Amino acid sequence: MVNEREFLADYQPAAYPAVAVTVDIVALTIRDGRLCVLLVERAEHPYAGRRALPGGFVREEALDGAALRELNEETGLTRVHLEQLKTYGDPGRDPRMRVFSVAYLAFAPLLPEPEAGSDASGAAWVPVEQATGLAFDHDTILADGLDRARAKLEYTPLATAFAGDEFTISELRQIYAVVWGEELHAGNFHRKVLSVPGFVESTGQTATRGGERGGPKPKLYRAGDAKLLHPALLRPGREEDVR
Amino acid sequence: MVNEREFLADYQPAAYPAVAVTVDIVALTIRDGRLCVLLVERAEHPYAGRRALPGGFVREEALDGAALRELNEETGLTRVHLEQLKTYGDPGRDPRMRVFSVAYLAFAPLLPEPEAGSDASGAAWVPVEQATGLAFDHDTILADGLDRARAKLEYTPLATAFAGDEFTISELRQIYAVVWGEELHAGNFHRKVLSVPGFVESTGQTATRGGERGGPKPKLYRAGDAKLLHPALLRPGREEDVR
DNA sequence: TAAGTTATGCTCAAGTCGAGTTTTTCTCAT
DNA sequence: ATGAGAAAAACTCGACTTGAGCATAACTTA
CATH class of the missing domain: 3.90.79.10 (Nucleoside Triphosphate Pyrophosphohydrolase)
Structure with missing residues (x-):
């Protein structure tokens, strides 16, 4: 049949x-x-x-x-x-x-x-x-x-596709915050991004001025060559997982 | 146009x-x-x-x-x-x-x-x-x-779809090993599977006999209600990530 | 009964995470 | 100019998680 x-x-x-x-x-x-x-x-x-x-x-x-x-x-x-x-x-x-x-x-x-x-x-x-x-x-x-x-922000460097060629860690964090709809701990995010191999690489430059409302001139980064983030950048507040 | x-x-x-x-x-x-x-x-x-x-x-x-x-x-x-x-x-x-x-x-x-x-x-x-x-x-x-x-084995309880209604932790481990093509540390796998909420639940039963080549009667489990594994079960040997 | 195998649990060191703090450098409004 | 507030970057600390090994006891087959 x-x-x-x-x-x-x-x-x-x-x-x-x-x-x-x-x-x-x-x-x-x-x-x-x-x-x-x-x-x-x-x-x-x-x-x-x-x-x-x-x-x-x-x-x-x-x-x-x-x-x-x-x-x-x-x-x-x-x-x-x-x-x-x-x-x-x-x-x-x-x-x-x-x-x-x-x-x-x-x-x-x-x-x-x-x-x-x-x-x-x-x-x-x-x-x-x-x-x-x-x-x-x-x-x-x-x-x-x-x-x-x-979901893809968690385990791929896709967020860099939302940013320009050069960006600051804070700008990257804002992208995550906007897409996920929740604020992220600035210090931990900073540590994490820099510790994941291939996520971002330093340009050696710093922005020409600080943030809108103050703060030092942040360092500039560009997207690294990683295709996957390891370890992944997990979204907060997912304790009680999808059942 | x-x-x-x-x-x-x-x-x-x-x-x-x-x-x-x-x-x-x-x-x-x-x-x-x-x-x-x-x-x-x-x-x-x-x-x-x-x-x-x-x-x-x-x-x-x-x-x-x-x-x-x-x-x-x-x-x-x-x-x-x-x-x-x-x-x-x-x-x-x-x-x-x-x-x-x-x-x-x-x-x-x-x-x-x-x-x-x-x-x-x-x-x-x-x-x-x-x-x-x-x-x-x-x-x-x-x-x-x-x-x-x-990839899905890592973060979903999909492996249980390969198993029968009731299975032992070792059977589950074998599924991972076969799909991933690499052996997994039995003790760590055991600890991990039981620690991830909703992955498996005990039936209270044990198999009627031990393994083919010896060993105690393993406990039986069935699939839990989790749709996502958290934390995920990461594949070993992915240190040098996909670039 | 001996030898080999397996389930399950424990330990320990290394690594990661969330939360909080500190220091320093800026911008803005006074 | 100056002080208040904000943000970048780095550090601390305790709670977990992980990988690797070891230990024990329960089974099987020979």
């Missing part, structure tokens, strides 16, 4: 209803100390007028390429960290037809451009807590993306 | 070349102390005669449902841990047409059935080190699945 099915499936693909594959992108950045996601406003039905994650149909290109192209079209960004998140394909998630969406997660350094072309589509960076009521199942996709982003 | 493209994409999906979506499953189990993956032999072109991961076209069903159905068709398994792995969609990965494959990772307890129906398709559990030269890009998918499985 399995063979019959396979046979049919292999040789009569046209017998199946038409399907489409899109990529949708959860692009995150930090603006004004807040975690923001890139959203577009839909001009067409379905969900006309609703905000949605940027994305579009996959052409004759690789999936990663499609995601990069879409993101570039909306933001002009080209050198971003992009990784596949998950694929969503429930029947009915798009009222037009069966649409499978391969979601991607992107980490953008501090605002490459405030707004997209400022023209048409109205792409905008929206604080994640205000990004609700999105089109399709994009609320779910965004939630999954945030979960993944928060 | 972006709008034009979106407009076209939204309203003329039929203008795009036909695409298909399949699920492919990396189903892992442990047989005779070896990590094995479920493979089928392809009867049809392309790659006729080559071994491949089990899978098939997605019907009018959810992706998770399609994966479960395919796995069930091959093994009869119904209560397995199944999770989405990654989606593969390079143009040309299937010579017939544009095929996107949503790969799933499954963890099966010790051999539900030695072989599939033993009839047709010739589904078989193959030691992973012998599972090479697979059809399509299945070598890559398998490698990604193994990476994911090994």
Whole structure:
């Protein structure tokens, strides 16, 4: 019976209803100390007028390429960290037809451009807590993306993708604080970051001035060559683990 | 320009070349102390005669449902841990047409059935080190699945999905050893497993007899209610981290 | 009954973590 | 200019966690 099915499936693909594959992108950045996601406003039905994650149909290109192209079209960004998140394909998630969406997660350094072309589509960076009521199942996709982003900060040096080429330990700590939504002990964070091999490397320079509200000139660092943090930087307050 | 493209994409999906979506499953189990993956032999072109991961076209069903159905068709398994792995969609990965494959990772307890129906398709559990030269890009998918499985053992109680309902700490340790490919310190493993909240819970029973080659009757445990291990069970020998 | 194997627990030194403190260098407002 | 407040960086200390070994007792097979 399995063979019959396979046979049919292999040789009569046209017998199946038409399907489409899109990529949708959860692009995150930090603006004004807040975690923001890139959203577009839909001009067409379905969900006309609703905000949605940027994305579009996959052409004759690789999936990663499609995601990069879409993101570039909306933001002009080209050198971003992009990784596949998950694929969503429930029947009915798009009222037009069966649409499978391969979601991607992107980490953008501090605002490459405030707004997209400022023209048409109205792409905008929206604080994640205000990004609700999105089109399709994009609320779910965004939630999954945030979960993944928060988890990845723990064991990868991904936070450096949110920072510029050079950054201070405090700036890095602020990134963690904003993404995780909780303050971190400055001293311990400092010790930890410097002790994890390959996380950051010193530039030998210091910032030209201290913080906004005082303090000495901090040293500058750039991202190291580690792909994984070991030991990991664990999120505080996870004692009573997810059961 | 972006709008034009979106407009076209939204309203003329039929203008795009036909695409298909399949699920492919990396189903892992442990047989005779070896990590094995479920493979089928392809009867049809392309790659006729080559071994491949089990899978098939997605019907009018959810992706998770399609994966479960395919796995069930091959093994009869119904209560397995199944999770989405990654989606593969390079143009040309299937010579017939544009095929996107949503790969799933499954963890099966010790051999539900030695072989599939033993009839047709010739589904078989193959030691992973012998599972090479697979059809399509299945070598890559398998490698990604193994990476994911090994990583997940560290911070989730997934290893219990490889064990039966009741198991001994030593059996659990063997699962880790087989999947990771390295022996673990018995005493430390024992201490660690019992100290992580929710990992395992005692049944109060002990096995009816000791090990094959001697030793006291071990206590029996069942899986606990934790979804994440905290602190994690780190793989040894990862000092010089992935750079 | 002897020899070998295993489950389980204990010890100890090294390492890590969270929390708090100290010193010093800045910025800002007076 | 000067004092108050803030932040960078470094240090301390006690509580845990880890890796490596050792110890003991309970079993199996020969």
